[in-house]
Amino acid sequence: MYTQALNMAETDDRGLEDATKAAQFQARIDAEERIEPNDWMPAAYRKTLTRQISQHAHSEIVGMLPEGNWITRAPTLRRKAALLAKVQDECGHGLYLYAAAETLGSSREELVDAMLAGKAKYSSIFNYPTLTWADIGTIGWLVDGAAIMNQIPLCRCSYGPYARAMIRVCKEESFHQRQGYEIMVTLCRGSGEQKAMAQDALNRWWWPVLMMFGPPDATSQHSDTSTKWKIKRFSNDELRQKFVDATVPQAQYLGLTIPDPGMVQDAEGHWRYSEIDWTEFKQVLAGNGPCNRDRMAARRKAHEEGAWVREAAATYAAKRAQRQTAQAAE
Amino acid sequence: MATPNTPLWEVFIRSRNGLAHKHVGSLHASDATMALQAARDIYTRRGEGLSIWVVPSTAITASDPAEKGMMFEPAESKIYRHPTFYEVPDEVGHM
Numbered sequence: 001m002y003t004q005a006l007n008m009a010e011t012d013d014r015g016l017e018d019a020t021k022a023a024q025f026q027a028r029i030d031a032e033e034r035i036e037p038n039d040w041m042p043a044a045y046r047k048t049l050t051r052q053i054s055q056h057a058h059s060e061i062v063g064m065l066p067e068g069n070w071i072t073r074a075p076t077l078r079r080k081a082a083l084l085a086k087v088q089d090e091c092g093h094g095l096y097l098y099a100a101a102e103t104l105g106s107s108r109e110e111l112v113d114a115m116l117a118g119k120a121k122y123s124s125i126f127n128y129p130t131l132t133w134a135d136i137g138t139i140g141w142l143v144d145g146a147a148i149m150n151q152i153p154l155c156r157c158s159y160g161p162y163a164r165a166m167i168r169v170c171k172e173e174s175f176h177q178r179q180g181y182e183i184m185v186t187l188c189r190g191s192g193e194q195k196a197m198a199q200d201a202l203n204r205w206w207w208p209v210l211m212m213f214g215p216p217d218a219t220s221q222h223s224d225t226s227t228k229w230k231i232k233r234f235s236n237d238e239l240r241q242k243f244v245d246a247t248v249p250q251a252q253y254l255g256l257t258i259p260d261p262g263m264v265q266d267a268e269g270h271w272r273y274s275e276i277d278w279t280e281f282k283q284v285l286a287g288n289g290p291c292n293r294d295r296m297a298a299r300r301k302a303h304e305e306g307a308w309v310r311e312a313a314a315t316y317a318a319k320r321a322q323r324q325t326a327q328a329a330e
Numbered sequence: 331m332a333t334p335n336t337p338l339w340e341v342f343i344r345s346r347n348g349l350a351h352k353h354v355g356s357l358h359a360s361d362a363t364m365a366l367q368a369a370r371d372i373y374t375r376r377g378e379g380l381s382i383w384v385v386p387s388t389a390i391t392a393s394d395p396a397e398k399g400m401m402f403e404p405a406e407s408k409i410y411r412h413p414t415f416y417e418v419p420d421e422v423g424h425m
Contacts, residue, residue, distance in 0.1 A: 038395050085375075092372050099356045102338070108358060109335050165355070172376075313360035314334055320361060 029230050034160040037103035045229055049159050050104045051120070052231065054111040057097035058122040062295050064090045066130040067139060075133060082179050083136065089176065093169045100161040116300055124281065125212050127289030134187055134194075134201035140180015142202075142209045142247065148173050149243045150213065153233040181250065188254045195255070202251070203259045210273065211281045213240040244271050338387040339365040341372075343379035351383050359384075 021040050028035065035041055064087050071087065074080035098108045114120040125143055130136060151173065154166040187198040214236040226232040234242075248271045251258050262274035283289065336358040342351035354373050359365035365384040373379070393401055409415050418425050 036395060038392065040396065088375065092375065095357065095372055096355060102356075107335050168355075310336065310360075313364065314336070317360040 026228075029158050029228075032230075033158075034163065035158050036160045044225070046104050048226065048229075049162065049231065050101055050106055050111075053097055053101035053104070053162055053165075054106070054114070055121055055123075057094045057101060057111070058115045058120055059126065060090050060094035060097060062122045062126045062299060064094075065295055065298055066126055066128070066291075067136060069130050070133060070136050073133070074136075079183070086140070086176050086179060089172050093165075093172070096165040096168055097162075100159075100165040103161045112303070116296075116303055118287075118296065121285070122295075123212065124284040124289060125208055126295060127284050127292045128205070128208055129291050131204075132197050132201060134184070134197040135205070137180050137183030137187060137198065138201040138205045140176050140178075141184050141250070142180075142205055143212070144173055144176040144180060145247065146209050146212045146243050148177060149239050149246075153239075156230075156233060158230040184254055184256075188256065198254070199256050202256050206259050207276065207280070208284075210240060210244070210276055211278075211284075213237075213243065215278065215281075216276075241270060244273055245269070336360055339369070339384045340387050340390065341365075341369045342383040342385070343369075343373060344381040345379055347380060351381065354378075356387060357384075 022042055025035075025041060025045075035045075067083060067087050067090070071080060071083055074083050098111060101111055102108055111120070115122065130139070148170060151166050151170050155163055155170060157163045157166065184198055187194045217235045217237045227235075248258065248263075248265075260274050263271055265271050284292070287293075337360065338356055338358055339362075340356050341354050343354050344351045357365065357368050357372055359368050362384060366382060369382045369384055374382070405411075
């Protein structure tokens with residue numbers, strides 16, 4: 001999930017490459033053929049995808065943090081089991097995506113190091129805190145809901161390994177959204193205090209979730225190449241509008257109010273939202289969101305504290321391999 | 331110590347009895363035992379499989395997509411290998 005906001009186009013260096021190959025490549029894309037790892041591809045296509053897929057992977061991994069925060073405090077065993085399974089899924093999604101990114105030629109170690117060094121980004125949404133249990137419901141309902149909106153078109157992305165990873169991810173993500181909405185339904189049918197908690201979570205998450213779709217089409221300078229290469233199939237604003245239209249009736253069912261007094265339904269039935277505060281988005285992307293430093297510190301700590309496990313496993317594997325070679329020589 | 335990059339494995343899963351193992355993706359693990367356990371955790375969280383194979387990615391030899399024309403040409407010109415190439419009178423019925 002969560003990559004669109006971060007897409008930046010590469011400098012177009014295709015002029016330097018074999019023009020015939022580039023034309024054949026574009027013809028394959030236009031014919032809806034999938035590009036596979038060993039196929040010829042323009043360097044900028046490789047670079048764009050490596051960045052997009054690895055950022056997507058980092059987002060899945062960092063995305064485990066805000067929710068992991070509530071595993072020990074889930075209100076019932078049923079909720080705890082579901083949340084644990086969901087966080088485990090996010091880890092799995094990160095791993096499918098790292099594997100897809102690696103087929104483009106960078107090692108997982110390099111990709112992870114770039115994230116830990118602060119050189120690679122992850123979705124800005126995970127820089128917001130999860131203050132109450134209602135935030136867990138809201139994340140499932142809205143953050144995963146927005147991610148699904150974003151990821152379904154990626155199942156038809158021109159790069160085979162990415163598209164295949166997305167198909168698996170989308171299947172699993174549907175459970176995430178439903179479990180989140182179930183939490184919201186339960187809170188909204190509960191005491192006045194519980195319903196107020198649900199409303200408060202919606203108030204805090206609504207705008208950051210809309211920002212997940214990335215800058216408005218008018219100012220997003222980078223979509224052209226991605227669209228031409230069929231990495232991206234819908235614009236940021238198209239997906240955002242689809243999400244809003246799908247979400248408003250769900251909020252109405254819950255009896256919650258979307259924190260946008262200016263929102264109106266137009267003649268075609270679309271819910272038109274007010275202007276988004278893009279300064280906030282830029283601030284969070286620049287590292288100044290409420291939790292940016294915490295998230296990075298948690299990732300670095302986990303990586304460092306896991307070093308001995310990686311070393312032990314590597315040493316053990318080397319020792320076993322050595323013994324096997326020695327036995328074979330006897 | 332500098333840890334070497336963890337080796338890559340390809341994962342194949344047999345979804346039901348009677349079906350062949352199918353490639354589902356890849357993962358990193360330092361040895362075969364850990365690769366199998368990781369494959370179970372990553373690729374069969376919802377009962378997707380009855381059997382798992384893991385193969386070191388380096389053990390796979392692949393055909394070159396750039397030469398697919400030459401590689402698969404012999405099959406393309408031999409339409410007489412397909413049943414529809416042969417004419418059987420209608421009166422004979424289904425064969």
